[in-house]
Amino acid sequence: MNTLLVTLTLVIVVALVFDYINGFHDTANAIATVVSTGVLPIRTAVLLAALFNFGGALTGTAVASTIGKGLIVPSAVTQVVVLxxxxxxxxxxxxxWYFGIPSSSSHALVGGLVGAGAGRAGTAAVQGAGLLKVVKSLIISPVVGFVISFLGMIAIFWLVRRTRPAVVNRRFRILQMVSAGFMALSHGSNDAQKTMGIITMALVAYGAIPAGHGDFHVPLWVVFACATAMALGTAAGGVRIIKTMGTKIIDLKPIHGFAAETSAAATILTSSFLGMPVSTTHVITGCIMGAGASQRVSAVRWGVTTRILWAWxxxxxxxxxxxxxCYLGLSSILGG
Structure with missing residues (x-):
């Protein structure tokens, strides 16, 4: 087995490890609210999220194309850069994850690509237009989620204003199970595709896939491998971050959880359709803040959110x- 094939195999394995870690790191995105409101026990919620994450990962590859060909110029992409x-x-x-901070796997992957690409070919390796598109979508999406969740909560409160609190709580406990599944589906549709793009980028660099501008496509086995890795990671859970997102930002009730999850899922699925790699962590966090702020600004624990923003x-x-x-070290060992 030649060195290039060994390196490609290593890249694929590490990419699937990243996808697995992304799954348990971002489990909280889909189920923090449904767990913290007591609608579902954590193990049931995690398994539900894993199932819908798998399904969401099979819904398209537009985001994978953006990551795979829109950030780094093809001539700068090697196996070592991707690794x-x-x-x-x-x-x-x-x-x-260790410190329980809801950060963005998407931001981390974008930063990794930019740093490794620059290590190989300097700043010329970075496609400015592609990076700007990604950064804009990562910044704008949580703001959009905040606004949609804020307005959605106001609309919901108006609709249930004459309904007894106990009835409202009971109905939204049921609705929140639906919104949690919707959120998990949207998470899989966006985040799993980023790893698909990375693996496909490595396959292009190896020569297994044509490198022409219009020929970037994600092999079916890559789609299923990434969907499976993320689902397994999600099933492993991420309790530390679930506690931060579900209990430390605002005191959530089922009505807030439903509004936040539905708003986040709608924002993420729209972004996936448009091929925009957004941070599901940022979007759901923004939506939770929007749901809390719709009651009163002081309902949001801004000290906790400041720590999250610094991580972002x-x-x-x-x-x-x-x-x-890593590129400087690995290139001296593996070459390229």
């Missing part, structure tokens, strides 16, 4: 630096 990008993203995911700001640069350092 270094994954290591940088995995480092940040595990670091933030640091994700891309830290992941980029780690990936850049």
């Amino acid at each position: 270094s990008a994954l290591v940088g993203a995995i480092f940040w995911n595990l670091f933030t 700001v640091l994700t891309i640069p830290v992941s980029a630096v780690v990936a850049w350092a």
Whole structure:
């Protein structure tokens, strides 16, 4: 087995490990609200999220194309670049998971690609237009989610204003199970595709897939492998982050959980359809804040959200630096 094939195999394995980590790191995106409101026990909620994550990952590949061909110029992409990008993203995911901070796997992967690409070919390796598109979507999407959730909560409160609280709570406990599944489906539709794009990028660099501009396509086995890895990771759960998102930002009730999950899922699915890689973590966090702020601004624990925002700001640069350092080290060992 030649060195290039060994490196490609290593890249695929590490990419699936990243996908698995993404699954348990981002489990909270889909089920934090449904667990914290007591609608479902955590094990049932995690298994539900795993099932819908798998289904969501099979819904398309538009986001995979954006990640695979829109960030780094093809001439700068090698197996070692892709491997270094994954290591940088995995480092940040595990670091933030350990401290229970809801950070973005998407930001980490983007930062890793930029850092590794720059390590190989300098800033010329980065496609400015593609990076701008990704960063804009990552920044705008949680704001959109916040607004939709805020307005959605106001509309819901108006609709149930004459209904007894006990009845409202009972009805929204049922509705929240539906919205949690909707959120898990949307998470799979966006996040699993990022790993699909990474693996396909490595296959293009190896020569297994044509490198022409219009020829970027994700093999079916890659789609199923990534869907399975994310589902298994989700099934492993991510209790630390579930506690942060479900209990520390606002005091959630089923009505808030339904509004936040539905708003987030709608935002993410629209982004997936448009091929925009958004952070599901950022979107659901923004929606939870919007649901809380619709009651009163003080309902949101802004001290906790400030810590989360700092993690968001640091994700891309830290992941980029780690990936850049990894490239320097790995290229001296593996070459390229």
